[in-house]
Amino acid sequence: KAGVTQTPRYLIKTRGQQVTLSCSPISGHRSVSWYQQTPGQGLQFLFEYFSETQRNKGNFPGRFSGRQFSNSRSEMNVSTLELGDSALYLCASSFDPTTPGTEAFFGQGTRLTVV
Amino acid sequence: EDQVTQSPEALRLQEGESSSLNCSYTVSGLRGLFWYRQDPGKGPEFLFTLYSAGEEKEKERLKATLTKKESFLHITAPKPEDSATYLCAVQALLPGTQGGSEKLVFGKGTKLTVNP
Numbered sequence: 473k474a475g476v477t478q479t480p481r482y483l484i485k486t487r488g489q490q491v492t493l494s495c496s497p498i499s500g501h502r503s504v505s506w507y508q509q510t511p512g513q514g515l516q517f518l519f520e521y522f523s524e525t526q527r528n529k530g531n532f533p534g535r536f537s538g539r540q541f542s543n544s545r546s547e548m549n550v551s552t553l554e555l556g557d558s559a560l561y562l563c564a565s566s567f568d569p570t571t572p573g574t575e576a577f578f579g580q581g582t583r584l585t586v587v
Numbered sequence: 588e589d590q591v592t593q594s595p596e597a598l599r600l601q602e603g604e605s606s607s608l609n610c611s612y613t614v615s616g617l618r619g620l621f622w623y624r625q626d627p628g629k630g631p632e633f634l635f636t637l638y639s640a641g642e643e644k645e646k647e648r649l650k651a652t653l654t655k656k657e658s659f660l661h662i663t664a665p666k667p668e669d670s671a672t673y674l675c676a677v678q679a680l681l682p683g684t685q686g687g688s689e690k691l692v693f694g695k696g697t698k699l700t701v702n703p
Contacts, residue, residue, distance in 0.1 A: 476630075505690065515631075515674070515693040528690050562630050564691075573619035573638040573678070576691060578630035 476579035497565030593694035610675030619678040
């Protein structure tokens, strides 16, 4: 059974540019969540999508957005990149997050470097 | 506000030297506590789910326990390959949401180094 796939694995962008990251969840999983991981802040929740609808959003500026397609694949977009956006962006998929204790499985992440 | 605190931040052990990692949390409506292992440059790898006080789960040299306010990850006779960052996360029910939408709140992790 394939795991969560994130592409690309590495990205280098310039300040002011925009970037799109992709996540393919485990087959059959309908929920996709995105997290930002930095050495100082750890893992922080960005947003969650379930059946193409954004159900939750973390405390990030509007430059961070996402969407989910009918096949449950998700994309995350960051516009007007800032140096502070450099981080490991992780995607997690779960079958049914409404069931207590449903585990989330993470991809390998996309390492974004803004220069 | 939901919070998760892990201690210690870093832990060095000799091979075979058992120890425990702590995860304390404050959350309204706990729906689950999770332990993950993360190796450098990789995504977190799921280890355990706990959601009832008194619950215990084991996997090889790892044992996770849960109380109403904290969880412990016990490592028995660790080996160098157990070296990693161990992350604790809680799943809380967000108020005002529909369909039980949830997110994971993570601690900063404990970086474990096991020397041969």
